[in-house]
Structures are given as C-alpha cells and as structure tokens.
Amino acid sequence: MNVCMVTTFFGSRSFGGDAAYVDRLSRALLRAGHRVEVIHCGDAFEAVRGAHPPRPYEAPEGLRIHTLASRFGFLSPLATQQTGRPWFKTSRLKALLDRPDWDVIHFHNISLVGGPGVLELGRPEAVKLMTAHEHWLICPMHLLWKENRKPCDSPQCGRCMIRGRRPPQLWRFGSSMARGLSHLDALLFPSQYALDEHARRGVTGNLVKLPYFLPEDWAGTRGAITPPGRSGAADSPAKARPILAAAGRLVKMKGFQTLIPLMDHLPEADLVIAGTGPYETTLRRLAQPLPNVIFAGLLSGSGLADLFARARAVVVPSLFPETFGYVVAEAFSMATPVVAHRGGGAIVETAVETGGGLGYDTPDQLLTALRRMIHDDRLRERLARNALETCRTVWSESAHLERYYQLIESLRRRKREGRASGPAVRFDAAAVAFAPPHVATTPAGQPLVTLGPPPHSRSSVVRES
Structure with missing residues (x-):
C-alpha cells in the first residue's frame, strides 16, 4: 500500500501531538511493509516557531519527506491562513498528490500547508482521510480556548481572533470548509469527546473515532512499554525523593x-516539568521560591520516558479541551498513572475513565490526588496496572493498524459501490454555530463507524455492513 501523509509541521520542524502521530503511524506502516511519504510546510514552522528550537529528529529508513519551501518565505503560510488555499504551494502539492500510485492520502494538520483547499487535490480513486488532531475545523484559534483565558462556551470567533492577534479568516464564513471536507472519505477523531464536540458544533458525515496509539519503541528503543514495579516504585533510585512529572508546551492553556x-505544600516531593514555550518565563518566576520545582527543558523521547518511569505520577493540568493528550499514553506506557484536570476535554476519557488515573476539579482535589499518588502504594499500583493494560491493548500499534486497515477496506468497498462518504459541515454566517446534539450518521443513514473499543461505558464497535 502506498500512503501519503499531508501535514503542516513534521519532524524537527514540529511542536508535538499531531507531528508525533504522523511520525508514529508512518513508522508503523513502514514496519508493516508499506511505502510512506510525508509532505509538510517548512515555511510554516519558521513563520510561527519564535524561539522554539527544532526538535531532535531522525527519520526512519524508507520514509520519504517532502519539505515545502517557497521563495516567498512566511508569506506562503500567511496566504494560506488568510484564504484557506495552498497558493504558492499549489503546483508542488498538485504534482505530488495527483500521482497515480497513491492508495491512501491521509491529511492531518492542514492549517498552513493548504487549508481546506488542499483537500480538493489528489486522485479521486485514492482513499482520502483526515485526522482532526485539534479543533481547527471549528475554531480559527485551533484549541477552543477563548480569548486566551477560558474554554470556548459560545462562539465569538471574530472577537477571539482579534484579541488573539490572529489575522481574521473571512473564508471561514463561506463554503470553503464544507467544499474541502466533501472530498474526504472519512474524518477521524482520536477520542469520543473530540468527535462529539465537532458533531455538536455542526460537523456531520462519516465521522470515525480512531484512538491514537503508542508503539513499543516510541522512546527510541524497543521495549519502552514498561511493566509495573519498574516505574516510580520502591526499587526506583528516586525512592528517597518522590518525583511528580509534567510535560508539554509551556503555554497558559496547559495549566x-x-x-x-501546590508544591509549596509537598516539600517531600519534586515536580519536574519538561518542555519549552512562550509562557516559560512566567512559570519560572512563579516557581522561583520553590526549590522542589525543576524545569527540565525540551527532552528527547528517551529522556521523557526516563522521567516518566521515575515518576510517582504524571500530572496533566490542561485548562482547554484536549482532543486526546498524548502525554497520557506516554505515561501509561511506563506504567505511571496520571492525575488529570476534568476540564481538559478528552483527558478525562483517556486518563480517568480508563482506570489509569485520578481526576480533579479544584486545587484542593489536585493536592489530595498528588498526596495519594506519593504515599498510597496500593492505589498507585492498581492504577499503574490499568494504565499499562490500556496501552498494551486499546492503544497498541497492532490494534491501531488493524482498525486502520479495516477502515480503509470499508471505504474502498464504499467507493467500488459508488457511495459518497465525504463529511459536510454547517457554518453560521457570523460564527461557527452550535448544532443540537445528534448522532452522526453516514450519508446512507447508518450510524457512524466507531473503530476500536474505547475503554469506558460509552464504547461500542459499530462496523459497516
């Protein structure tokens, strides 16, 4: 099978989540004997990265990477952001995507690589997928984080873009998004929360839940998925000084x-924060009087795995609605439980409802949860077992590829039978509108395909007949 991945950020020119998934899926497909190529926009990373350093990255053998670069530099992604079209990248994208050998064209973060206009490219015979890693389809700020201070409760997109110093995207108030999405065979979401939120805000069509996965070698070596007892337990070198870990881009919305x-109330433990970002100076100033708060900077995969393996818990205090939260899977792979904010969107689904972590709503509840993770070995061991089991089964590479193949085959069959399957989206003329809650369906009127049993009571596997 020949697979083309299309995304904005990738490899060393990336910030995390979406690029991590593209890399992991590409590696998994290569290991399975498929051919994979990735198209991404180098100009976009340079335009928005600020002081963020390039990530250490070594491409796997066999992966072909096409880095789009225009002589117009930052004007290329700016033109895409403003118009929803590839513009200066059109000829190169068309030459790559119209090749007759593609079996699957899988779009990811398309915000600056071509906007919804890029979805119109590519041979129609290929299965065309898109994974919504963020809320970009329904939020011009990508994250449903309103005015940089709270989760979005009611859309006021124009005001939010202005306050966020984001150039207004007038194309969002027309038919560009719906036209682009109509070219897809399926729109994928990493969590039930993300799927439901998009459906609630007007996205309809062939919506598919396909959870992320974590390969055994995500940290750079095989066997990174660690059995309980080796992570943060009594035989750890950190026994005398328990560690709590947190990781992510250092931005306000990460919480x-x-x-x-709270570390002022936990003198017996250290908090180690991995990551960099524009909010780092503020966070360091806040932590200045606390000797037990340590900033580790940007860690490699092996460095992050080592930190999580030594931690009593990984804390995910996200204030905005995450669509999955890869840090949860990375913690679970090291048999390390998670403490997660219930206001973090899909974080509750991935961290708490799996049985691998504790949820909290208030600072007092967070402090209580941290104390339990530090001092209650029995609780921690139970959560660690659940966490590892989730990572080894529901979020495993083999399970993910099986679901991926099943989805592609079902869509190929749909194409052979001549049935359309592209998603559609409704937009209010002034702002993204809330649509009433409903069960998303395929164009044929059947329930949406939900692949891979999510580890909570809402789970079900509905397959097309």
Whole structure:
C-alpha cells in the first residue's frame, strides 16, 4: 500500500501531538511493509516557531519527506491562513498528490500547508482521510480556548481572533470548509469527546473515532512499554525523593501555573516539568521560591520516558479541551498513572475513565490526588496496572493498524459501490454555530463507524455492513 501523509509541521520542524502521530503511524506502516511519504510546510514552522528550537529528529529508513519551501518565505503560510488555499504551494502539492500510485492520502494538520483547499487535490480513486488532531475545523484559534483565558462556551470567533492577534479568516464564513471536507472519505477523531464536540458544533458525515496509539519503541528503543514495579516504585533510585512529572508546551492553556504553587505544600516531593514555550518565563518566576520545582527543558523521547518511569505520577493540568493528550499514553506506557484536570476535554476519557488515573476539579482535589499518588502504594499500583493494560491493548500499534486497515477496506468497498462518504459541515454566517446534539450518521443513514473499543461505558464497535 502506498500512503501519503499531508501535514503542516513534521519532524524537527514540529511542536508535538499531531507531528508525533504522523511520525508514529508512518513508522508503523513502514514496519508493516508499506511505502510512506510525508509532505509538510517548512515555511510554516519558521513563520510561527519564535524561539522554539527544532526538535531532535531522525527519520526512519524508507520514509520519504517532502519539505515545502517557497521563495516567498512566511508569506506562503500567511496566504494560506488568510484564504484557506495552498497558493504558492499549489503546483508542488498538485504534482505530488495527483500521482497515480497513491492508495491512501491521509491529511492531518492542514492549517498552513493548504487549508481546506488542499483537500480538493489528489486522485479521486485514492482513499482520502483526515485526522482532526485539534479543533481547527471549528475554531480559527485551533484549541477552543477563548480569548486566551477560558474554554470556548459560545462562539465569538471574530472577537477571539482579534484579541488573539490572529489575522481574521473571512473564508471561514463561506463554503470553503464544507467544499474541502466533501472530498474526504472519512474524518477521524482520536477520542469520543473530540468527535462529539465537532458533531455538536455542526460537523456531520462519516465521522470515525480512531484512538491514537503508542508503539513499543516510541522512546527510541524497543521495549519502552514498561511493566509495573519498574516505574516510580520502591526499587526506583528516586525512592528517597518522590518525583511528580509534567510535560508539554509551556503555554497558559496547559495549566502548569495551577500546579506549581501546590508544591509549596509537598516539600517531600519534586515536580519536574519538561518542555519549552512562550509562557516559560512566567512559570519560572512563579516557581522561583520553590526549590522542589525543576524545569527540565525540551527532552528527547528517551529522556521523557526516563522521567516518566521515575515518576510517582504524571500530572496533566490542561485548562482547554484536549482532543486526546498524548502525554497520557506516554505515561501509561511506563506504567505511571496520571492525575488529570476534568476540564481538559478528552483527558478525562483517556486518563480517568480508563482506570489509569485520578481526576480533579479544584486545587484542593489536585493536592489530595498528588498526596495519594506519593504515599498510597496500593492505589498507585492498581492504577499503574490499568494504565499499562490500556496501552498494551486499546492503544497498541497492532490494534491501531488493524482498525486502520479495516477502515480503509470499508471505504474502498464504499467507493467500488459508488457511495459518497465525504463529511459536510454547517457554518453560521457570523460564527461557527452550535448544532443540537445528534448522532452522526453516514450519508446512507447508518450510524457512524466507531473503530476500536474505547475503554469506558460509552464504547461500542459499530462496523459497516
């Protein structure tokens, strides 16, 4: 099978989540004997990265990477952001995507690589997928984080873009998004929460839940998925000084500022925060009087795995609605439980409802949960077992590929039978509208395909007949 991945950020020119999934899926497909190529926009990373350093990255053998670069530099992604079209990248994208050998064209973060216009490219015979890693389809700020201070409760997109110093995207108020999405065979979401939120805000069509996965070698070596007892337990070198870990881009919406002050009440433990970002100076200032708060900087995969393996718990204090939260899977792979904010969207689904972590709503509840993770070995061991089991089964590479293949085959069959399957989206003329809750269906009127049993009571596997 020949697979083309299309995304904005990738490899060393990336920030995390979406690029991590593209890399992991590409590696998994290569291991399975398929041919994979990745198209991404180098100009976009340079335009928005600020002081963020390139990530250490070594491409796997056999992966072909096409880095789009225009002589117009940052004007290329800016033109895409403003118009929803590839513009300066059109000829190169068309030459790559119209090749007759593609079996699957899988779009990811298309925000600056071509906007919804890029979805119109590519041979119609290929299965065309898109994974919604963020809320970009329904939020011009990508994250449903309103005015940089709270989750979005009611859309006021124009005001939010202005306050966020984001150039207004007038194309969103027309038919560009619906036209682009109509070219897809399926729109994928990593969590039930993300799927439901998009459906609630007007996205309809062939919506598919396909959870992320974590390969055994995600940290750089095989066997990174660690059995309980080797992570944060009594035989750890950190026994005399328990570690709590947190990781992510250091931005306000990640909520690290709600976690740091609590370490004043936990002198018996250290908090190690991995990551960099524009909010780092503020966070360091907040932590200055606390000797037990340590900033580890940007860690490699092996460095992050080592940190999580030594931690009593990984804390995910996200204030905005995450669509999955890869850090949860990375913690679970090291048999390390998670403490997660219930206001973090899909974090509750992935971290708490799996039985691998504790949820909290208030600072007092967070402090209580941290104390339990530090001092209650029996609780921690139970959560660690559940976490590892989830990672080895529901979020495993083999399970993910099986679901991926099943989906592609079902869509190929649909194409052979001549049935359309592209998603559609409704937009209010002034702002993204809330649609009433409903069960998303395929164009044929059947329930949506939900692949891979999610580890909670809402789970079900509905396959097309």
